[in-house]
Amino acid sequence: MLERLIEKLDALSQDFEQKAASVKTEQELQALRVEFLGKKGHLTQFFRHLAELPPEQKPLLGQKVNQLKNQFQKRIQEISDSLQNKAVSAAEIDVTLPGNRPFAGRLHPLMQVLDEIKEIFKGMGFTVEMGPEAETDYYNFEALNIPKDHPSRDLQDTFYLAHNQMLLRTHTSPVQIRTMESRKPPIRIIAPGRCFRNDTPDATHSPMFHQVEGLVVDEGVSFADLKGVLLSFMQKLFGKNTKIRFRPSFFPFTEPSAEYDVSCIMCGGKGCRVCKDTGWLEISGAGMVDPAVFGFVEYDAEKYTGYAFGMGVERIAMLKYQIGDIRMFYENNVRFLTQF
Amino acid sequence: MLGLEVEAVYPTVPDVEGVVIGEVLEVQPIENSAHLKSCLVDLGQQRAQIVCGAPNVAAGQKVPVAVPGAVLPNGMKISRRKIRGVLSDGMICSEAELNLSDDAEGIMVLDANAPVGEAFKNYLGKQDYVFELGITPNRPDCLGAIGIAREICVSEGRPFESPLKHVALPPAGNETVGVDILAPDACPRYTARLIRNVKIGPSPKWLVDRLRAVGLRSINNVVDVTNYVMMETGQPLHAFDYDLLIGGRIVVRTAKDGEKFVTLDGKEHTLKAGNLLICDAERAVALAGIMGGENSEVSENTRHILLESAYFAPFSIRKTTRQLGISTDSSRRFERGVDPNGADLASNRAAQLILELAGGELSSDLEDAYPTPITPVEIAFRPQRNNRVLGLEIAEDEMKTILVNLGCEVDDGQSPWVVKAPTYRPDLEREIDLIEEVARVYGYNQIPNKTLDSIHLDTTANAFDDFIDRVRRKAAALTLSEIVTLSMVSRRQAAEFSGSDEELLTLINPLSEDMAVMRPSLFSSMLNSVAYNLNRKQIDLRFFEVGNVFRVDSETRQVVEKKAIGAVVSGRKFMPSWEVKDQNINFFDLKGIVAEFLAQLHLGPVQFVASQYKFFEYGADLLVDRQKIGYIGKFKQSVLKLYDIKRDVFGVEVFLDDVFPIVPSSLQLSKISAFPPVERDLALVVNDDLPSAELERIIREAAGPLLRELTLFDLYSGPQVPENKKSLAFSLVFQADDRTLTDEEVNHILNQVLQAAEAKVGAVLRQ
Structure with missing residues (x-):
């Protein structure tokens, strides 16, 4: 056994x-x-x-x-x-085979630029306000010192709605009025959002576009403050060597009014194709809040002064990414979107 | 840097090398062509046969001819070629082809004494440059050369004196012209003057050239002078044929509703009550400030003229141009406000030029009807306020110089200063208007850049915007890519997603039918981007958008605008891979994304309840505490057909306005148990029409708080279960916070679950 x-x-x-x-x-x-x-x-x-x-x-x-x-x-x-x-041989596992990639979500380039703009202003103590896109004549025009039959209404081709005599806001400036109606100074806000104008679409025009408007109201606010804020904003957005320039202009809701430009982000101001050899790029308008506007919201124009400025998000995104046609933003071609 | 933007600069003499002056000798029609003609043209050295299609070509004309080899300013190369079998040795040019004006209606006809054979560019004269300026609507004073000159002087710190003050006229005869103003509000001032025995004829070349440079066509010497003086002074003028004015007098009145009037462009207008008219003793002869009438137009036969120079109130002209839909160089100036006190000076200047160019004599003095003269506005101005608003220190005398150079009268002997603004500056009414002038002339760029010197923090204000940004980032993290689509869609697209047509918010003046309605749902515009990409062979589409949707509430008739996030997905489940089999994304993939998205917002339990939608093949409401926050489903083929989409597309829309208030502001964390979990599987056979969520609800209820996870891992129907039945297999995880669960405890709970499931929905344990 x-x-x-x-x-x-x-x-x-x-x-x-x-x-x-x-x-x-x-x-x-x-x-x-x-x-x-x-x-x-x-x-x-x-x-x-x-x-x-x-x-x-x-x-x-x-x-x-x-x-x-x-x-x-x-x-x-x-x-x-x-x-x-143990080490596995290349014959057993070919590590050069493609990986299984997940679908990756991305944010739209226009919204990325808007996010950046908002972040900079938030860092400067601005808060973000919103308002409706379907607006009344009062908020879009009248309270901004643009009475009916005023020639400056010709500057803006407005879409009118077949309801309650409303319209699509032509700028985000109505948010200024809505904000001032609802609270007292100090006010330091930006109002980003969609705007609409009856412009036939082409490479630089779109019936819908995005604007960021800023408003600061307090005692002792001056034109010099406006210049300082826009300069420091533009330097944060486009680099610390950026310069800005103001040219007199006219808007019914600001006085003095200005158009402002930044030194060309491509050539730094020496002159190139992008700035058409001027060294400057037009951005948008700005100015001191017209006392008449304060009248509409019952602010004391002797006590308070304020400034307002606007900027087009598309314009800035087109400059930043050198995009030649504004329509690309709304076509949403995947081959375009996946590059950002 | 004054706010006069130079929009373009171009030469008065364009590059017209290779264009010579020719004389048309013969014009013959070409066979088989309605409008082409064969012309024999003398070019000096030679004669050429040239085919021409212009309606106005005629023998005897002097014309600009582009000979073979010439390159026109628009890039067109001229060569010898055959047109309808006829040889053409060049081209007779229009003004548009030579870049001289927009006139492309016919060929340009030159002065009869233009030298044949000479280079056309010599005919055009000395090279000069045209500056095209963008004038903002508040500056009517800059709609004339004198106003621009004043601005330039001011910018250089020099005083400016208008040359109009030095116009000298010969003594006038003692005839009088009657002027009656019946509407003094709309017409505060009307001046008229009679000039007899003028000789109407072509204008001299300098005048033709200058008018052409500013885009005006020469008509005749008298009309050209009125236009020229308008461009010089900004004051529109009009010349009537005096013989055609019945009664030889002027009456300014408003129209009766429905009154008809034919302007000198031959168009008949039906007037509205209040439209301002210039009339003679019997009838209307001009639409005041806008356009003259056909019945009193200056023509070759005119011998005597009545020259009008008036001030019409902006509100009146603007109303009329809007109502009638006409806009002219004249109306544009009156609408913005010409200088009421400049009407006489402009009339003097025009009279001077008419006498010089058309002869004649002044038969009357200036008849000046100005019942209530408009005086300069007095404005209180505080230099300290100026500096406070601008944020700098400008010396008082520097401010004064600026204001004086602009034409203001400044009394700085009192505080505040009293500043009288000139009447050519209707935009200067208030202190702030003067502050703007000081800033403008001082130079915006001389003003310092001040940095923010106050802190302003309001952390609550951004809440909704921050929430939206959070939502966008979560959507992107869950594989969706952000898009931005137009808020306007076509009526048909909108109708698919709207409760009823009355709820659609429509545009009165849309750009096109494709953009006629505000979108009632993000789907209506987002599907356009799906179609756009599918047409370009991009099939894996996972889009989201945050935007507003619009409807008109059927009861309150108010516009309801809501912020929503929408997603549309189509294509494959996974990125193409050598390892994973191709499969298409489906409803449950999107539902999973949505469930995860909402879970990350900590909304609490979200229910998906089957519901009918006119645009979904199948779909569900998203409910939180019985409140509907959105919907999800698969689009019907009929809807996708409207967008020309032939693939399956799934969509979800969630209303952020409704979600935001119910998102908890702080998190409540649950304890993590230190005791081991117990896992059990449970397969239940139920009727195949029982919603799985219902069974889940019963299980959770029966199992109680020790059931920590419940996951469906298999769904089966087929031969292994009875007909009309299905098997749902769940994995259950039990855990207690204070002890290790025993088998007995867990078995007991499972028994309760089984009993409840059997009692409530007839479920049996799958064998």
Whole structure:
């Protein structure tokens, strides 16, 4: 009986070595462990046979089984070590195969620029205000000192709505009025949003566009403050060497009124194709709030002064990314959007 | 830097190398052509046969001829070629082709004494330059050369004196012209003067050239003078044929409603009550300040003229031009406000030029009807206020010099100063208007740039805007790309997404049918971008947009404008991969994105309840606490057909105005249990029309708070379950915060779940 058991143990050892040699993965190794060393494993069976042997033979077989158990465990440990350390060959895994990319969401370039503008102004203590796009004549024109039949209404081609004599706001300036109506100075706001004008679409015109308008009202606010704020904004947006320039202009809701330009972001003012050799890029209008506007919102024009400015988001985005056609923003061509 | 923007500069003599003066000798029609003619043209050295299509070509004319080899300013190259089988050795040019004006109606006809064979550019004379200025509507004084000259002087710090003050006229005869103003509000001043025995004829070349440079065509010497003086002074003038004025007098009155009048361009207008008319003793002869009448126009036969120089009130002219839809060089000036006290000076200047160019004599003095003279506005001006508004220190005498050079009378002997603004500056009425003038002339760029010296923080104000930005970033993180689409869509597109047509917010004056209605849903415009990209072979589209949607409330009839986020998705589930099988994105992918999106907003449980939509094949309402915050579904083929989309598209729209108030302002974190979770699977067979959400609800309710996760991992219907049944397999995770759960406890809960499911919806455990 003992001899037969020892023979069987030898065969088991051979069988184990054979199977161990072909193990390639942790799973296979685990299977091997269960087959030979598990609760119902081959080797565990022998411990049961021990009970059946005469006492003097027990130590002999027991020694032999334990020896094998140690041998198996050691071998399994070796295989496990080498498996955990193994390097896989290029033939097994080709790491140059393309990865599975996720779809990636992106923000629209125009909105990215708007986000940047908002961040800069928020950093300067401005808060963001919103207002409706379908507006009344009062907020869009009248309270901004643009009475009916005033020639400056010709400057803006307005879309009128077939309802309650409303219109689509031609600028975000109505938000100025709505804000001043709802609270007292100090006021330091920007109003970003969609605006609409009855312009036939071409490379530089769109019936819908985005504007950011700013308004600051307090005691002692001056034209010099307006210049300082716009200069520091433009320097944050376009770089610290940016310069600005003001040219007299006319808007019914500001006085003095100005158009302002920034030094060309391409050539720095030396003159190039982008600035048409002028060294300057037109941005938009600005000025001191006209006392008549304060009259509409019942602010004391003697006590308070204020300034307002506007800027076109499309214009800035087109400059920043050198985009030649405004319509690209609304076509949403994926090949365009994925470049940002 | 004065606010006079130079919009363009161009030469009066364009590059017309290769264009010579020719004389048309013969004109013969070409066979088979209605309007082409073959012309024999003398070019001096040679004669050429040239085909010409202009209606006005005639033998005897002197014309500009571009000979082969010439390149016209518009880039057109001239070469010898055959037209309708007839050889053409050059081209007779129109003014437009030579870049002299926009006139392309016929060929340009030159002076009869233009020398044949000479280069055309010599005929045009000395090179000069035209500056095209953009004049803002508040500056009518700059709508004439004298006003511009004044601005330049001011900018150089020099006083300016108008040359009009030095116009000398010969003594006038003692005839009188009767002028009656019946509408003094609309016409505060009317001057008239009679000039007899003029000789109407062509204008001299200098005058023709100067008018052409500012874009005006020469008519005859008298009409040209009125236009020229308007360009010089900004004061529009009109000349009547005096013999055609019945009764030889002028009456200024307003029209009766429905009155008819024919202007000198031959158009008949039906007038509205209040339109201002210039009349003779019997009938209207001019639409005041806008255009003269056909019945009294100056013509070749005119011998005596009545010269009008008047001040019409801006409100009146503006109303009339709007009502009648006409706008002229004259009306544009009156609308903005000409100088009421300049009418006489302009009339003098015109009279001087008419006498010089058309002869004749002044038969009357200036008849000046000016019942209530308009006096300069007096403005109180505080130099300190000026400096406070501008944020700098300008010396008082510098301010005074600026104002005086602009034409103001300044009394600085009192405080505040009293400043009388000149009447040619109707924009100067208030102190702030004068402050603007000081700033403008001093130089905006001389004003220092002040940095913000106050802190202003209001952290609550940005809440909604911040929320929108947060929402946009979450959408992008959930694989959606932001787009921006037009807020206006076509009526048909809008109608698909609107409850009824009465709810559509429509434009009165849309740019086109495609942009006639404000979008009632973001879908209506976003699908345009889907179509645009599909047409360009881009099929994997996952878009979102934040924007406003519009409707007219059917009960209150108020416009309701809401901020929404919309998403539309189409194409593949995964980016093309060698490893993952191609599969298309479906409703549940979008639903998963939405569920994750809303979960990240911490809105609490969101229900998706099946609902019918006219634009969805199938869809669901999104509910939070029974409040509908949006909807999701698969678009119907019929809707997509409208956009020419042939692929499946899914969409969701969520109203941010409704979501924002229910987003919790702070988070309540739940404890993380230190005890091990217990996982069990449960497969239940139920009727196949039972919504899975209903079964989930029953399970959660029966299981109680120890059930921490419930995940559906398999849905089966087929031969292994009875007919009209389906099997839903869930994985359940149980966990307690204070102890390790025992098998008995978990089994007990599972039993409760089973009993509840069986009792409520007849569910049985799948074997």
